[in-house]
Amino acid sequence: MNMIEMQDITKKFGSFTALDGVNLSVGEGEIHGFIGPNGAGKTTTIRVLMGILKATSGTATIFGKDVWKDSVEIHKRIAYVPGDVNLWSNLTGGEVIDLFLRLRGDKNAKYPKDLIEQFDFDPRKKCRTYSKGNRQKVALVAAFASDADLYIFDEPTSGLDPLMESVFKEHVQKVTREGKSILLSSHILSEVEELCNQVSIIRQGKIIETGTLTELRHLTxxxxxxxxxxxxxxxxxxxxxxxxxxxxxxxxxxxxxxxxxxxxxxxxxxxxxxxxxxxxxxxxxxxxxxxxxxx
The missing domain is CATH 3.30.70.260 (ACT domain)
Structure with missing residues (x-):
């Protein structure tokens, strides 16, 4: 069974078609790259998967469960990092991480001192003082500290410097060695090329190519x-x-x-x-x- 399965997903906003018959599958233990320019439909696809938006037509499942009807159950087993993280301004970074882990109900989750050190930020500061990069770090630490089966990253390294991008890549490789699955949406092609074993290219709301890098390279x-x-x-x-x-x-x-x-x-x-x-x-x-x- 695929961890993610989308079949003929269409999403319309009035007369505008944001997604047009999207088909996307992510297998167990797979790092699937999802690439396309801004406005191509990457974030809309992910919001449908997260149960934030309801598809106009088509079917989408995670762990075999309907992403809209069963979103609460699905969210217990996934970790999601958006490209622009908004946090509670009066809480510290450490308090937000604790809150995220408690909300997930992870019995195995521990306060991630090692992750905080590796991502190099001060968890004692209020979130309102954080730069965009530090807000991303809070979300990434919370995600990697959780015991998720599926990680969904939407432009996760936005705002991070190259050193922190390297730390992110190390943890992606670590969780996949543990058999976890990842959907990585990115416009940083070198990042996708280094990490992903499957790639889907989306353009104007349509998946135009899917395959391994080796298969896709035959096209160029x-x-x-x-x-x-x-x-x-x-x-x-x-x-x-x-x-x-x-x-x-x-x-x-x-x-x-x-x-x-x-x-x-x-x-x-x-x-x-x-x-x-x-x-x-x-x-x-x-x-x-x-x-x-x-x-």
Whole structure:
């Protein structure tokens, strides 16, 4: 059974369709990246999953339970961190963390001194004095201190510096080693690329691609830098070769990944002196989709 299952979810606000037939599955022990630009529908999807918004049509379940009807039961087993955390201004960060843990009823939860030290903030200060980054830290500490089966993160590292982003990544990897599942919504493509084993791309309320990074990389191009003894005559005429440029003795170009073998065969006949191949990044994949859609 998948931890999250969304089938044909549509959400309309008046005449505006925010989600248009969204299908999304997250398996047990999986880190699923959910990417798209602002306004693509990421947060709306998560709010439907959290039972904050009711879908116009379609079905959505977490742990096999309906996200709208059974939201109270579901929330006992999930930890959620939004991209902009609002806290009670007169409580300290430590008091908020205690409150969150008590509300969840976690019998195994302990005051997370180690997490507070790792995320480097003062839990004795009032929340009204916290920066955006420190408010995020309070929510992240409360989430990682809880005994959840599913973690839903919506732009969780917004406002964090690179060191704290690294701490976040370490804890994501830790909970997944324990068999937990994570849905990670982010526009930081390097973060998704490093952490996630499945990725869904959303554009204008529709999921346009889902798969492993390896599967998705077949849809874009590989970058090649090569130095050869023989001139690369005819390279520009190959239909699967793009973006040719030269630097010093080397030639740079990109090739449709499905034609990589043909490109290497062509280069073999030119007496290769040096060759570097770089797999397409998630960012290149992402941008190619948005370029196709005119965004």
């Amino acid at each position: 191009r590989t970058s090649i830098t090569v130095t050869t003894k023989e001139p690369l005559l005819g390279l520009a005429q190959l239909p699967y070769v793009f973006d040719i440029s030269t630097k010093g003795d080397g030639t740079n170009f990109s090739v449709d990944t499905e034609h990589l073998g043909e490109a290497i065969a062509y280069l073999n006949g030119k007496d290769i002196l040096d060759l570097k191949c770089l797999p397409p990044s998630l960012e290149e994949l992402f941008m190619s989709h948005y370029a196709e859609g005119g965004h």
